[in-house]
Amino acid sequence: MNAASAARTVPELFASVAAAYPDAPAVVHRDTALEYRLLDQQSNRLARQLTALGVGPDTLVALAVPRSTELVVAVLAVLKAGGAYLPLDPDYPRDRLAHMVSDARPMLLLRTSSVGLPDTGLPEVVLDSPDTARELSRRSPASLGEDDLRSPLRPHHLMYVIYTSGSSGLPKGVAVTHEGVADLAVTQATRFGVAPGERVLQWASVSFDAAFWDIALALLSGATLVMADADDVLPGRPLRETLLKHDITHAVLPPVALSLTDSEGVLLGGTIMSTGDACTPALVRKWSPGRRMFNGYGPTEVTVGATIAGPIDDADRFGIGQPWTGGAVYVLDERLRPVPDGKEGELYLAGSGLARGYLNRPGLTAATFVPNPFGPPGSRMYRSGDRGRREKDGSFSFTGRADDQVKVRGFRIELGEVEACLGRHPAVDLAVAMVEGQLADARVVAYATIRPGATVTPRDLRSAAADALPEWMVPARVTVLDSLPTLPNGKIDRQALGRPGGTPTAPRRSLDADASAEEVLCAEVGALLGLPSVDPSDNLFEIGANSLVVARLVSAVDKELGVRLPLRAVFESASLAELAGVLRELMP
Structure with missing residues (x-):
C-alpha cells in the first residue's frame, strides 16, 4: 500500500x-x-x-x-x-x-x-x-x-x-473514526518496516489510544501481537523479562518505563519508540545503541499520533520529528498566523487522522477543532495546547504546555479535574493540584483548605479522590493548609506551595544486617514516597503508592534482600505488616 x-x-x-x-x-x-x-x-x-x-x-x-x-x-x-x-x-x-x-x-x-x-x-x-x-x-x-x-x-x-x-x-470521550487508519498503516510500514515473523509487544492498556498503535503495528503487517498480563509489563524487571521471554522486536514505551528498565540485551537489532511524554537525552543514550529508536508525539485527539522522529542517532539533537503520512502540523501565534521557523508557538494538528471531536460535547468540539485556514474548504485543525517550534529542516520540537494539562507516567491529566474532584468533598473550601518530580518520580500532589467547622484528615481526602479518580490521577499526597498562598493579583502562588521539578524526599534510614522485614519495607516505602515515617499498619496505596511505585518497591527489595516479592502479594496485602509476612516466608 x-x-x-x-x-x-x-x-x-x-x-x-x-x-x-x-x-x-x-x-x-x-x-x-x-x-x-x-x-x-x-x-x-x-x-x-x-x-x-x-x-x-x-x-x-x-x-x-x-x-x-x-x-x-x-x-x-x-x-x-x-x-x-x-x-x-x-x-x-x-x-x-x-x-x-x-x-x-x-x-x-x-x-x-x-x-x-x-x-x-x-x-x-x-x-x-x-x-x-x-x-x-x-x-x-x-x-x-x-x-x-x-x-x-x-x-x-x-x-x-x-x-x-x-x-x-469530568472525563471527556474522544471520538476517532477510521479515516486516519490507512495513513497510520502507511506510516508504520515506511518508518518501521514490520514484517511477518516479528513480534510486537502490546504494552498499553486498551483504555488508551496507544493500544491501537500496537494492534495496528502487528495485525496490519502480518507480525505477531504479544499480549502480556498487566503484572508482566510493569516497568523494571517484569517488563525486561517479558521483552526477553517473548523475543520482542518492536515495542512502544513511555519514558518512565524506559527509565526504570534495564536495556542490556533486550530488543537488540529491534525497534523501540518512546511516546506519551517528553523523552530525554539520557534515555536516548541508554536505549538507542544496538536498536532503532524513535520518538513519537500525538494527543488522543488524532489517530494515535501526529509526528515521529528517528531513527535517532544524536542524543543531544532530536525533537518530535516530521508529520505522519496524511498529516500536517502548524506552529501558530494567538491570531492563528504562522510563526517563523525556530520561534515558539502553539501546535495545531490537521490531516486524515483528526478525530471527529468530543462525544456529545459540541461546544467543546467547536472550540478545540477549529477551521483550518491552510487546508481545503471545510477542513479542520486541532488546537493541541502544546507549545513548540518548527526547525529549519522542517522537523518539529515540543517545548511545553500552554495550560494546566500535564503528563504523569505517560498519562494525560487535567489538573482541573483533580481539583474539581477534591472540591466536591463537603469539607473542602479550595483545592489546588500540581506535579512534583520528573519521569519515574513524577507524582500529582494536592493542597486544600477546609471549610470552617469541618473536620477532615488528609488521608480522608486522598481516599475520597481514590474513589472517584483512576489510579494515575489520585494525588500521592494531600496537604491541608489554613490558607493558600497568593500572588499580588490574587491568584494562587503555586511556586510557594512547592518547587515544580522538585520531589519531596525522605532520607533512607540506615539499617543493619539484622533489620526485620517490616523495617526494610517501611524504609524502602518511605524513601520511594518521600515520607518521613511509615508504619507497618499502613496500607501501601492509602499512603500514596501506585503501580509504578509497586514496581520500584519490588526492585528495591530484590536489590536489598535478594528476594523478589510477588506482585500480586504487594497489591493484595492490606498492610505493610502483612506484606512483610509474605517477605519473611520467601527469605532464606
Whole structure:
C-alpha cells in the first residue's frame, strides 16, 4: 500500500493481511496462540452475533475484557460489525465507569466472566460463557460483506471512543473514526518496516489510544501481537523479562518505563519508540545503541499520533520529528498566523487522522477543532495546547504546555479535574493540584483548605479522590493548609506551595544486617514516597503508592534482600505488616 491509496477501514486492511498470511501467528497470550486464519474466523463469528444484536456503523460497544486473545477477537469483531469500541477498565472507580456509560450510551457490553463491573444497565454478551460458545458455533466463519452489515462501513464512521481527563472535572470521550487508519498503516510500514515473523509487544492498556498503535503495528503487517498480563509489563524487571521471554522486536514505551528498565540485551537489532511524554537525552543514550529508536508525539485527539522522529542517532539533537503520512502540523501565534521557523508557538494538528471531536460535547468540539485556514474548504485543525517550534529542516520540537494539562507516567491529566474532584468533598473550601518530580518520580500532589467547622484528615481526602479518580490521577499526597498562598493579583502562588521539578524526599534510614522485614519495607516505602515515617499498619496505596511505585518497591527489595516479592502479594496485602509476612516466608 502507498500514500496514494484510498482511505480504507480496519476490517478491509486486516482482511488483506489475513488472506496473505493465514498460517502466521497473529496473537499470543500465555500458552494460547491464534493464527491469522483462526483470528479472522473467530472475529467473523462474533461480528455476526453483534450485527444480529443491532451493532452497526456509529454504534458503540463497551468492552470489559482483560489482556487476552479474546480481547483482540472482540476489538476486531466490533469493528467488522461496523461498530466502534468503548474500553471500560474494571479497575476504574465505579463513578467514573458510570459516567462513561451514561455519557457514551453504548448499546451493548462485551465482557468475560472474570470481570466484575457495577450494574451498567446494558445488554451483555459474556464471551467465555457456554451460551455464547453455542451461539457462536452456529455462526459462519466466512468474511463479512456489505450485505452482512446493517449498513456499509465507511472511513468516516466511528472506530473507537477513548475517555481522557477533562479540565471541567469530568472525563471527556474522544471520538476517532477510521479515516486516519490507512495513513497510520502507511506510516508504520515506511518508518518501521514490520514484517511477518516479528513480534510486537502490546504494552498499553486498551483504555488508551496507544493500544491501537500496537494492534495496528502487528495485525496490519502480518507480525505477531504479544499480549502480556498487566503484572508482566510493569516497568523494571517484569517488563525486561517479558521483552526477553517473548523475543520482542518492536515495542512502544513511555519514558518512565524506559527509565526504570534495564536495556542490556533486550530488543537488540529491534525497534523501540518512546511516546506519551517528553523523552530525554539520557534515555536516548541508554536505549538507542544496538536498536532503532524513535520518538513519537500525538494527543488522543488524532489517530494515535501526529509526528515521529528517528531513527535517532544524536542524543543531544532530536525533537518530535516530521508529520505522519496524511498529516500536517502548524506552529501558530494567538491570531492563528504562522510563526517563523525556530520561534515558539502553539501546535495545531490537521490531516486524515483528526478525530471527529468530543462525544456529545459540541461546544467543546467547536472550540478545540477549529477551521483550518491552510487546508481545503471545510477542513479542520486541532488546537493541541502544546507549545513548540518548527526547525529549519522542517522537523518539529515540543517545548511545553500552554495550560494546566500535564503528563504523569505517560498519562494525560487535567489538573482541573483533580481539583474539581477534591472540591466536591463537603469539607473542602479550595483545592489546588500540581506535579512534583520528573519521569519515574513524577507524582500529582494536592493542597486544600477546609471549610470552617469541618473536620477532615488528609488521608480522608486522598481516599475520597481514590474513589472517584483512576489510579494515575489520585494525588500521592494531600496537604491541608489554613490558607493558600497568593500572588499580588490574587491568584494562587503555586511556586510557594512547592518547587515544580522538585520531589519531596525522605532520607533512607540506615539499617543493619539484622533489620526485620517490616523495617526494610517501611524504609524502602518511605524513601520511594518521600515520607518521613511509615508504619507497618499502613496500607501501601492509602499512603500514596501506585503501580509504578509497586514496581520500584519490588526492585528495591530484590536489590536489598535478594528476594523478589510477588506482585500480586504487594497489591493484595492490606498492610505493610502483612506484606512483610509474605517477605519473611520467601527469605532464606
